[in-house]
Amino acid sequence: MKDFVKLFELDYRSLALYRVSLGGVLLYDLAARLREVPTFYTDSGVLPRAPLIEQFQGQWSWSIHLLSGAAPAQYFLFALAALCAVAFLVGYRTRLATLASLLLLISLHNRNPLVVSASDQLMRVLLFWTLFLPVGAAYSVDRALAGPDAGPRGSNASAGTAAFVLQICLVYWFTAALKSDPVWWHEGSALYYTLSIDYLTTDFGRAMLAFPGLLRVLSVFSIVLETVGPALLFFPRRPWRLRTAVVFTFIAFHASMLPFLTLGTFPFVCAAMWSSLLPPEFWERAGERLGSPGAWASSLRPPTSARRASTAANVLAALFFAYVLLWNLASATAGRVGVPAQAEWVAHVTGLAQVWNMFAPYPKRDDGWYIIPAKLEGGTEVDLFRGGAPVNWAKPASVSALYPNAYWQKYLEYIWLRDYAGARLYYARYLCREWNAAHGGADAVKTFDIVYMREDTPPPGHPEPLAESVVVWHHDCTK
Incomplete structure (x- = not known):
């Protein structure tokens, strides 16, 4: 004993x-x-x-x-x-x-x-x-x-x-x-x-x-x-x-x-x-x-x-x-x-609620990245997800580098899921507020789409397929 x-x-x-x-x-x-x-x-x-x-x-x-x-x-x-x-x-x-x-x-x-x-x-x-x-x-x-x-x-x-x-x-x-x-x-x-x-x-x-x-x-x-x-x-x-x-x-x-x-x-x-x-x-x-x-x-x-x-x-x-x-x-x-x-x-x-399902039952077989093409009042198109950079539909060299930290990574993973689709409206409103607080006149954002570039992971040894663009939310900042 x-x-x-x-x-x-x-x-x-x-x-x-x-x-x-x-x-x-x-x-x-x-x-x-x-x-x-x-x-x-x-x-x-x-x-x-x-x-x-x-x-x-x-x-x-x-x-x-x-x-x-x-x-x-x-x-x-x-x-x-x-x-x-x-x-x-x-x-x-x-x-x-x-x-x-x-x-x-x-x-x-x-x-x-x-x-x-x-x-x-x-x-x-x-x-x-x-x-x-x-x-x-x-x-x-x-x-x-x-x-x-x-x-x-x-x-x-x-x-x-x-x-x-x-x-x-x-x-x-x-x-x-x-x-x-x-x-x-x-x-x-x-x-x-x-x-x-x-x-x-x-x-x-x-x-x-x-x-x-x-x-x-x-x-x-x-x-x-x-x-x-x-x-x-x-x-x-x-x-x-x-x-x-x-x-x-x-x-x-x-x-x-x-x-x-x-x-x-x-x-x-x-x-x-x-x-x-x-x-x-x-x-x-x-x-x-x-x-x-x-x-x-x-x-x-x-x-x-x-x-x-x-x-x-x-x-x-x-x-x-x-x-x-x-x-x-x-x-x-x-x-x-x-x-x-x-x-x-x-x-x-x-706080004892727990589910230890990390990468279970299998790791995700699809992933992706965000592009948020926005039309400004002056007619210019920029990508809000990249801080106003020109819109580029090509896959980034490092997708993980697009996320400021693990908290943003987790949040954006959630809003892609159907169960959390209701959160997209509030993310869109946040983007409007943040951008327009720093930009006015012709540089104010008018409308934008939240686009998820979904990509399937092929089996080992197979070529990577082209990503599919999915518009998860359309937003008009003027309404």
Whole structure:
């Protein structure tokens, strides 16, 4: 039994590294979104509050960001979220900072779900489970303020740590389970199709398409790693060496995507998540090689007494994990097994709602780029999507370079979809306002079309077909 419990122990130093890493990603995400506050989070942006509530908000979605559609109110909430993220990072009133960061993150995501990605989903889920972890027990302000005889030492095992470890496994197991198409397991062409999604792929990613044999090997490797890798965390022989290898393998796996795909903060969130699983022996060996931290840090390290999670916390963590397991089973069984409909609100209110369908059941086999040809009052035609450049219908050398950041990338991916067609009107109105605020007279925009240049991805070895121009919206700025 002791060996079994040890599988779910988390070292306080690893939890401190996780806290600092995740806090850093939270701050970076807030800073990156800050420049887009008027665009994505105000009534003068691409999704005002009224259409959000009427068309796109779920029944149990909530957001304090909806209290105002003005930019100053949003900047205040961003500043508050940044303060909470800093408190979380340094470990000051850590549990309260974790809860506040979680609530503000859920609120922010619900204000504009059209810019929410898998990375955002994972951050919410991790923050929820962090409420059950002693992430402020070492190398934190809380630890320093508690005095030399307060706090735990070594590792911690509880229902909360078990749920956290298993949640990490569920991310990969259900991702693998949902990748049911032959392109993953039999054809090995999944990475070819992934790197053919032009709005996600970098120049290096496109260059990899010249190596189909390597891509086949890497396609199979990735799905095998997602399936088998997490299970190795529970291998009974030489567990600390194997666990350390698994942690760094997954960190390297996610880092290896950075040169080839534009995935926003996802690789960094995953790296922070995996750092929490580094075993005590890793730190002891590192200490032997590098020496002990300086005296300045001694007050931040965990002292000698032990601390256990309360019975109530253990029961609550176990219940929430059972709930999350059922929630994930619903996605893998087409709803045959899952959370009762009467209890679905829990996931939406707490931020635990999750579907790990990245590139599943297969990567997209079509993609495209936008052209927005506009007629100005003086008769000139320009492309609003490229800041007023002359209209050019040829495929750009780098489609991903057309998007300012991952948030725009996700938003424009959504409005192409039929389910989000209602958002196109508000994007069009935003384009009118933005252009005409900076241009007047003969340079004011009169009418424009939002055109999506849709392109099918051929099977490996086949020539690329011509793109099809699809007018997704026509707009008259004078009406």
